[in-house]
Amino acid sequence: MLKSALINLSMNRPKTVFWGVFLLVVLAGLQIPSIKVDTDPENMLPHDNAARLFHDQVKQTFGLHDMIVLGVVNTGEQGIYNRQSLTELQTLSEAIVGMEGVISQDLMSLDRVDNISQLSSDSDGPGTIRFEWMMKQVPQDQAGIDQIRTAVERLPLLNNTLVSGDGQAAGIYIPIVKKSESYRISNLIQTEIDNLKGSSEYYISGLPVAEDTFGVEMFIQMAISAPLAGLMIFILMWFFFRSLLLISAPMIVAMGSVIITMGLLIGQGYTVHIMSSMIPIFLMPIAVVDSVHILSEFADRYRPGEDPKAALKEVLSHLFTPMLFTSVTSAVGFASLAFTPIPPVQIFGLHVAFGIMLAFLLTIVLVPAYIISLSPKRMAQLQDHNIEEDDRSRLGRLLSYTGRFSIAKAKTLLVLFVLVIVGSGYGVAQIQINDNPVRWFKSDHPLRVADRVMNHHFPGTYNAFLVLDKSGDLKTELLQSLNDRAAEQGVDLQPQLAGVSGEDFTAYSDELINLFDQLSYDDADNESLWLALLDLTEQAQSEGKYFLTPEALQYLDNLQNYLDGSEYIGKSNGLPTLLKTVYRELQGGEQEQYRLPSNATAAAQTILSFQSSHRPDDLWHMVTPDYRSTVLWLQLSSGDNQDMSQVLALVDAYVAEHPLPQDVKLNWAGLTYINVVWQDAMVNGMLKSLMGAFVMVLVMMVLLFRSVKIGLLSMLPLTVTILFIYGLIGVIGKDYDMPIAVLSALTLGLSVDFAIHFLERTRAIYRRCGDWQQTVNEVYKGPSRAISRNAVVVAIGFTPLLFAPLVPYITVGFFLATIMAVSAVVTIVLLPAVMQMISNKDALFGVKKDQLEKEKSHV
Known part of the structure; x- marks a missing residue:
C-alpha cells in the first residue's frame, strides 16, 4: 500500500512532489537563522546530574571560576626574571584586568599577589608579619629582580604556580565569568600580546578556552567540510553515471534532508551542540546511499530511447523493500542513542534517525519524479550503462572476477576472515577509553602547542x-x-x-x-x-x-x-x-x-x-x-x-588505608573531573545502545527475510565490520573517544545496508532461476555494482574531512571511509563464500521444488 502510493505519487505527480519538498525546505531553512549554539562539553551531562550539581555548588561556595592560563616564557639566561619580560607581564596583567568578562579581583599574577615576610626590625621580633605587593613596580636593576625571585621561591603558594620551578615561565591565571566568553577574551589577550615587542613567547591555554575555541572552529569547519564532501560525492557520481542532470537528484535529496532535519532541530528550540553540529556529516552519506542504489540500477536497466517510467518501476519494485529496511535499521542504530544518559547525544541520535527516514521518503518520491521529468533529449544524453557493456568495464571485470574467486576459494576466505576476527578481538582488548578536549585539535594547533609548553x-x-x-x-x-x-x-x-x-x-x-x-x-x-x-x-x-x-x-x-x-x-x-x-x-x-x-x-x-x-x-x-x-x-x-581516573584511584586508595575522620565526606569537582564523568556516561551509554540496537536489527532482519538463517547471514558484514574497525582502533593505539563512540551507530546502519541489498537480490534471483552459479553471475552484475559504487562514492567523498584542522573531523572522515570499504568487501567477498558452504540452497532461500518448477515454466 505504502509502496504503491509513493511510487504512484512520484511517477504521476512530479510537480506536486517538487513543490512539496521545496516548501518543506523553505520552512525549515527559515528556522536556521535563529540557531543557538552551545559548545560546552559540560552540557553533555543533564542539568540535574549529581556530579554537575556538586561541581556548580563548589564553584559558588568557594568562589571558584573557570580560568584561562596565559604563559610568558623566556628561555634566556635569566629566564623570566629580566626587566623586559616582567614589564611585559605587568602590562598584560593591567590590560587583562580591565577586560569585560574577567573577574579582576581574583586574577593571579606577579604584580597582583602578596609577598609574605618578616619585618626586618629586630625590635619587632617573631610574630610580626608583613604583606606587601610582590611586584608593585618592576625593579630598575637586576638586584631588585633577584629579590623578587628569592621571595617567590620561598613561598609555596606561588612557587611553581605563578612562576615555574625552572624560572623560565610565568603564569597569569585569568578567572572569567563564564566559559562561553573564553574565546572572545583569549582573542583580546592575543591582541595585547601582538602589541608587545620583547623576546618572550606567549601561550594561551586552559580547558575553557580549548572547549570554546573548538566550538567556534567546529562550525567554521562544518561550513567548509560539508560542502567539500558534497562536491566530492557529486564528482564521483558524475564519474560513474556521466550525467550532471541525473546525479543532481541525490544531491538534492541529501541537501533537503540536511536542511529539513537541522531546521526541525533548531525550530524545536534545541541548541546546536558539538554532537548535533555533525548531523550533516553523518546524514549525507546515508542520504546519498539509497539514491545511488536507484541511479545505479536505473543506469544499468535504462537504454536511451526507452520509456524511463518502465525502468524506474522495475527498479523501485525490487529496491523499495530493502531500501526501507536499510533505512529503518540505520534509523534504529541512531535512535538507540536516545538511551544514553547524555542529552546532546540523545538529540543527535533522534534527529539523525528522523533525517534517515526523511531521506528514504525523499529518495522514493523525489528521485523518480526528477528522473521522469527530464526531457527525452536530456535522457538521451545518459550514457548507456547496460549490464552487458558494464561487464567489459574495469569495475565490471573486477566484480566478475571477485564473484568467481569468492566461490572458488570459499574455504580459504572463511579461514582468512576467522583470522581477521581473532586479530580484531585482540585489538578490541587493547582499546583504551580516553579523551581530552585539548587533543581535539591537531598537534600543531596553537592550543596544543601552548598545552605542551605550559605543562x-x-x-x-x-x-x-x-x-x-x-x-x-x-x-x-x-x-x-x-x-x-x-x-x-x-x-x-x-x-x-x-x-x-x-x-x-x-x-x-x-x-x-x-x-x-x-x-x-x-x-x-x-x-x-x-x-x-x-x-x-x-x-x-x-x-x-x-x-x-x-x-x-x-x-x-x-x-x-x-x-x-x-x-x-x-x-x-x-x-x-x-x-x-x-x-x-x-x-x-x-x-x-x-x-x-x-x-x-x-x-x-x-x-x-x-x-x-x-x-x-x-x-x-x-x-x-x-x-x-x-x-x-x-x-x-x-x-x-585516564590520568584523572588514576588520580581518583589514588585518593580512593589513600582513603582506604587512612580512613576519613568521622563525619567527613570527600567529593570531586572541576572541569577535568566533569569530563571524566560525562565520558564514562557516554561510553557506557553507547555500549548499551549499540548492544540493544544490534539485537533489534537482528530481529528486524529475521522478520524482513522471514528466515533465521538469512537474518543471521545479514548480520555477518555488520559484526565483522564492527570488530575490525574497533580492533583497528586498538591496534593503532587510537583512544576510544567521543567521535569513535558515535561512529558505532553509523557502522551499524551502513554495514547492514549492503547486506540487505545483496541478500535480498540474491534470494530473488535464485528463486527465479534456481541455479546457484547463475545467481552468483547475476548478483555480481547488478547489486554488487551498486554496492561498490556506493562504497566508493561515500568513502572517497568524505576524504576532505582528512584535511580538517580538528581531530574529530579527521577521525570521522577516516573511519567513515574504512567502514564503507570494509562492509562492502565483507558483503561482496564473504557472504557468497559463506553461502557457497551451505549445501542446501533451496532450504536457505526458502524455495520449494514444485514452486521453482512453476516459476521456471512461467518464465
Whole structure:
C-alpha cells in the first residue's frame, strides 16, 4: 500500500512532489537563522546530574571560576626574571584586568599577589608579619629582580604556580565569568600580546578556552567540510553515471534532508551542540546511499530511447523493500542513542534517525519524479550503462572476477576472515577509553602547542578540586549540651533561648555568647550556670570550626603530601599550605617553622594575620567561613581522562588505608573531573545502545527475510565490520573517544545496508532461476555494482574531512571511509563464500521444488 502510493505519487505527480519538498525546505531553512549554539562539553551531562550539581555548588561556595592560563616564557639566561619580560607581564596583567568578562579581583599574577615576610626590625621580633605587593613596580636593576625571585621561591603558594620551578615561565591565571566568553577574551589577550615587542613567547591555554575555541572552529569547519564532501560525492557520481542532470537528484535529496532535519532541530528550540553540529556529516552519506542504489540500477536497466517510467518501476519494485529496511535499521542504530544518559547525544541520535527516514521518503518520491521529468533529449544524453557493456568495464571485470574467486576459494576466505576476527578481538582488548578536549585539535594547533609548553614548565594547567565536608548538626548538638547542663540545676532554658535566631551556627552561637554573658550579670543567683553555658558555647564554636582543628589540618596535610608525590599531580594548594606559610613568618621566618599551628587557637590567629593581606578573600577559595568545608586545588599536567581516573584511584586508595575522620565526606569537582564523568556516561551509554540496537536489527532482519538463517547471514558484514574497525582502533593505539563512540551507530546502519541489498537480490534471483552459479553471475552484475559504487562514492567523498584542522573531523572522515570499504568487501567477498558452504540452497532461500518448477515454466 505504502509502496504503491509513493511510487504512484512520484511517477504521476512530479510537480506536486517538487513543490512539496521545496516548501518543506523553505520552512525549515527559515528556522536556521535563529540557531543557538552551545559548545560546552559540560552540557553533555543533564542539568540535574549529581556530579554537575556538586561541581556548580563548589564553584559558588568557594568562589571558584573557570580560568584561562596565559604563559610568558623566556628561555634566556635569566629566564623570566629580566626587566623586559616582567614589564611585559605587568602590562598584560593591567590590560587583562580591565577586560569585560574577567573577574579582576581574583586574577593571579606577579604584580597582583602578596609577598609574605618578616619585618626586618629586630625590635619587632617573631610574630610580626608583613604583606606587601610582590611586584608593585618592576625593579630598575637586576638586584631588585633577584629579590623578587628569592621571595617567590620561598613561598609555596606561588612557587611553581605563578612562576615555574625552572624560572623560565610565568603564569597569569585569568578567572572569567563564564566559559562561553573564553574565546572572545583569549582573542583580546592575543591582541595585547601582538602589541608587545620583547623576546618572550606567549601561550594561551586552559580547558575553557580549548572547549570554546573548538566550538567556534567546529562550525567554521562544518561550513567548509560539508560542502567539500558534497562536491566530492557529486564528482564521483558524475564519474560513474556521466550525467550532471541525473546525479543532481541525490544531491538534492541529501541537501533537503540536511536542511529539513537541522531546521526541525533548531525550530524545536534545541541548541546546536558539538554532537548535533555533525548531523550533516553523518546524514549525507546515508542520504546519498539509497539514491545511488536507484541511479545505479536505473543506469544499468535504462537504454536511451526507452520509456524511463518502465525502468524506474522495475527498479523501485525490487529496491523499495530493502531500501526501507536499510533505512529503518540505520534509523534504529541512531535512535538507540536516545538511551544514553547524555542529552546532546540523545538529540543527535533522534534527529539523525528522523533525517534517515526523511531521506528514504525523499529518495522514493523525489528521485523518480526528477528522473521522469527530464526531457527525452536530456535522457538521451545518459550514457548507456547496460549490464552487458558494464561487464567489459574495469569495475565490471573486477566484480566478475571477485564473484568467481569468492566461490572458488570459499574455504580459504572463511579461514582468512576467522583470522581477521581473532586479530580484531585482540585489538578490541587493547582499546583504551580516553579523551581530552585539548587533543581535539591537531598537534600543531596553537592550543596544543601552548598545552605542551605550559605543562612542560608548570606542574599543570588542568584543574581538579578535592572537596572535604564535615557533616553534623552543630546547632542541635549544642542545644542538647546546654539543656542537659541547665537541667542539672533545674533551670529551663526555653524562655531565654526563644529570642535567639541566628541563621547559621556562627551567628547563632554568637548570639548565645552575648546572651549568657549578659545573664551572668543580670542573674547573680545563677551566675555560675550562665558562665558554664558561656564556656560550653565558646568551646562548641571553636570546635565547630572543624578545619582549624589539628586533627583535620593534619589529615589534609598528609593527603596533600601524598598527592604531591604522585606522577599524575604536579602540585596541590590548600588551607594547610596557606597556614604553614603564614605561620612560618609569624614564628620567625625560618624553614624549620614551616609547619601547621599546634592548636585551633593558633590556627585562628594565623588566619587573622592573613586577613591583613591585600587579598584576604583568597582564604575563602580554600575554606568556607564556618570552616566546615575545604577544597584542595590540584594542578594536573594532563587532561586525559585516564590520568584523572588514576588520580581518583589514588585518593580512593589513600582513603582506604587512612580512613576519613568521622563525619567527613570527600567529593570531586572541576572541569577535568566533569569530563571524566560525562565520558564514562557516554561510553557506557553507547555500549548499551549499540548492544540493544544490534539485537533489534537482528530481529528486524529475521522478520524482513522471514528466515533465521538469512537474518543471521545479514548480520555477518555488520559484526565483522564492527570488530575490525574497533580492533583497528586498538591496534593503532587510537583512544576510544567521543567521535569513535558515535561512529558505532553509523557502522551499524551502513554495514547492514549492503547486506540487505545483496541478500535480498540474491534470494530473488535464485528463486527465479534456481541455479546457484547463475545467481552468483547475476548478483555480481547488478547489486554488487551498486554496492561498490556506493562504497566508493561515500568513502572517497568524505576524504576532505582528512584535511580538517580538528581531530574529530579527521577521525570521522577516516573511519567513515574504512567502514564503507570494509562492509562492502565483507558483503561482496564473504557472504557468497559463506553461502557457497551451505549445501542446501533451496532450504536457505526458502524455495520449494514444485514452486521453482512453476516459476521456471512461467518464465
